[in-house]
Amino acid sequence: MNREDLANLIFPNITKTIEEYEEMYPKRNLGENAKVTRYAPSPTGFMHIGNFLAATIDYVIAKNSGGIFYLRNEDTDTSREVEGAVEYIRHILEYYDMKPDEYEYRDTNETKGEYAPYIQSERKEIYQTFIKHLVREGKAYPCFLTQEEMDAIREGQAKDKRRIGIYGRYAKYRDLPVEEAIERIKNGEAYTIRLKSSGDFNRKFKFNDLAFGEMELPENDLDIPIMKSKDGLPTYHFAHLVDDHLMHTTHVVRGQEWVSSIPIHYELFKTFGFQMPKYIHIPLILKKDGDSIRKISKRLDPEARMNYYEEKGYPALALIEAIMTIANSNYEAWREGHPDAHFTEFTFSPKKMSASGALFDLDKLDNISKNYISHLTKEEVYEGVLRWSQKYDTEFYNLLTKYKDYSMKIYNIEREQKKPRKDYTYYSEIKEKTWYMYDEYFLGSKVDFLEYDLEEVKKILNCYKDIYKEEDTQEQWFNKIKEMCEELGYATNVKAYKENPEPYKGSIVDVTNIIRIALTTLTTTPDLYSIMQILGSEKVLTRFDKIVAK
Ligand code: GLU
Numbered sequence: 001m002n003r004e005d006l007a008n009l010i011f012p013n014i015t016k017t018i019e020e021y022e023e024m025y026p027k028r029n030l031g032e033n034a035k036v037t038r039y040a041p042s043p044t045g046f047m048h049i050g051n052f053l054a055a056t057i058d059y060v061i062a063k064n065s066g067g068i069f070y071l072r073n074e075d076t077d078t079s080r081e082v083e084g085a086v087e088y089i090r091h092i093l094e095y096y097d098m099k100p101d102e103y104e105y106r107d108t109n110e111t112k113g114e115y116a117p118y119i120q121s122e123r124k125e126i127y128q129t130f131i132k133h134l135v136r137e138g139k140a141y142p143c144f145l146t147q148e149e150m151d152a153i154r155e156g157q158a159k160d161k162r163r164i165g166i167y168g169r170y171a172k173y174r175d176l177p178v179e180e181a182i183e184r185i186k187n188g189e190a191y192t193i194r195l196k197s198s199g200d201f202n203r204k205f206k207f208n209d210l211a212f213g214e215m216e217l218p219e220n221d222l223d224i225p226i227m228k229s230k231d232g233l234p235t236y237h238f239a240h241l242v243d244d245h246l247m248h249t250t251h252v253v254r255g256q257e258w259v260s261s262i263p264i265h266y267e268l269f270k271t272f273g274f275q276m277p278k279y280i281h282i283p284l285i286l287k288k289d290g291d292s293i294r295k296i297s298k299r300l301d302p303e304a305r306m307n308y309y310e311e312k313g314y315p316a317l318a319l320i321e322a323i324m325t326i327a328n329s330n331y332e333a334w335r336e337g338h339p340d341a342h343f344t345e346f347t348f349s350p351k352k353m354s355a356s357g358a359l360f361d362l363d364k365l366d367n368i369s370k371n372y373i374s375h376l377t378k379e380e381v382y383e384g385v386l387r388w389s390q391k392y393d394t395e396f397y398n399l400l401t402k403y404k405d406y407s408m409k410i411y412n413i414e415r416e417q418k419k420p421r422k423d424y425t426y427y428s429e430i431k432e433k434t435w436y437m438y439d440e441y442f443l444g445s446k447v448d449f450l451e452y453d454l455e456e457v458k459k460i461l462n463c464y465k466d467i468y469k470e471e472d473t474q475e476q477w478f479n480k481i482k483e484m485c486e487e488l489g490y491a492t493n494v495k496a497y498k499e500n501p502e503p504y505k506g507s508i509v510d511v512t513n514i515i516r517i518a519l520t521t522l523t524t525t526p527d528l529y530s531i532m533q534i535l536g537s538e539k540v541l542t543r544f545d546k547i548v549a550k
Helices: 003-010 018-024 049-064 085-095 120-137 147-159 178-186 236-246 256-272 307-312 316-327 331-337 362-374 378-392 394-402 404-411 428-437 454-467 474-488 494-499 508-520 528-549
Strands: 036-039 068-071 103-105 110-112 140-143 192-195 204-209 213-218 225-227 251-255 278-282 285-289 292-295
Touching (some): 036 251, 049 085, 049 251, 049 278, 049 285, 085 103, 204 256, 204 278, 256 278, 316 331, 378 404, 404 428, 454 474, 508 528
Parallel strands (some): 251 278
Antiparallel strands (some): 192 225, 285 292
16 A cells, blocks of 8 residues: 555546646736736635735736736635625725736626636635655655644643644654555545645755745745645635636635745645745734724724725725725825826836835825716716615615716716815715705795894895896896995995994904805805806795795
8 A cells, every 4th residue: 555545546537647637727928028817715705905005016916017906705714605796895995996807706606707717615625736746755645633732732832832733742643554544544534635744954955035025934834724624625824825826716815814924835835836926915904992902803994894994885996095095105105296097007016015014194195085986077076976875775766767868967066177175075075065056855844044133134135136036147246236235234345344343233254154155054165156147046945945934
């Protein structure tokens, strides 16, 4: 009995060779500098902003170089899988218009790309082919340690302050004679397959991370599990090796929590003689909390989850802008020089990523978003708020649909000019800032004239009603207001009034304020003349009548 028998006993149905798979997944036919990146989420729940940062960097690197960005579903940990997680990831990539070039969606039965399957649980045979090869070569072995035994080892190691893991003398089954392994398997004993590490923890190797730079790390000497006993699926480490090799990933962008696994990946690639992809480990996302700075937390911070941004209605490109500014320190300067360029035209340089953590500031996002929305056309704002309300506010959605042109006129107030107004930070705020323009909301609302004398309010509104003409130009309109002020005893010159208020009831500001409140309930709004032009005389007069009648 030899290792060949052992390999065949464990994998009776695996008949292909590694070379056959390499032929099935040949080198990609791309330009010389084209980069291949992948977003490889585990479908374990909501999407974290850190994952989005990784995906955005992946996308930019691939698109900027004329390469490929693909989506791989890393679902080998079936116990942690959450229903709907993959669909949500797909939705996010589509929402932010970062569609992968290659993907596989089980729910709609769609696959695109020559390197399928892109769902790891469907690649079991491929992984097992590689594992079978290792078993045959004596570089991997079945391990019969039970959970209780492993717990005991771990406890002992923790107590003695030793490194945790299965290595050296803890790797009890590493040198088990093949005959015995075969017998145990035939007897139905449960086992995992472990790598038979050839590393030495006291030896160091050099590793160059494109973001973190050159590091010196100890070799791996852990006999890590590469195949789980439960379902025959590989562990993350092993799937990473096989998939990124066969799918010809050139750049792996992943969270810095994986840095500690580099020695394992280094050994795995070396064991097979495969070239490692380049790695860009991305820093943690940090946030300001009072005076201190801490890691953004899914428990404490709603903005850690991607649904936050969609619910608020940040335009997709505004969030991407904010993310790119934390991804690369020179992005903002580039943007200033290229105001109209698509973000994928930016050449990402991993070195310009902060290794100590990326500070993500919601105020900054708000500024970016406000500025972004202010530069959209009225049609684009309308499309944005319509799309948002369709999902989050049906009542408003119905109004927007009914009053399309009218709504666009509202968004057009002081837009499309050199310094456009910055009224809206996100789409969910638009209703809050424009509701009074719709009779459906306005007519039922309470109008409060604050400290103003109601008799005086009535007088002003009655007087104004008589002189108001919809067709007046802004200048005519303003002159009429001034005349009215003089007639009713209000100062037209605010400065003069402040210096000497005695002879007046108030100033022109009070008069326009009263008109503004009557029409909108508010004391601050965009340009009053524009508002009245959009409302039109019928609405304007009804609103005045409503007040006067009270
Ligand atoms: N499935 C891993 C994760 O979600 C992917 C890490 C990687 O990109 O390699 O963390």
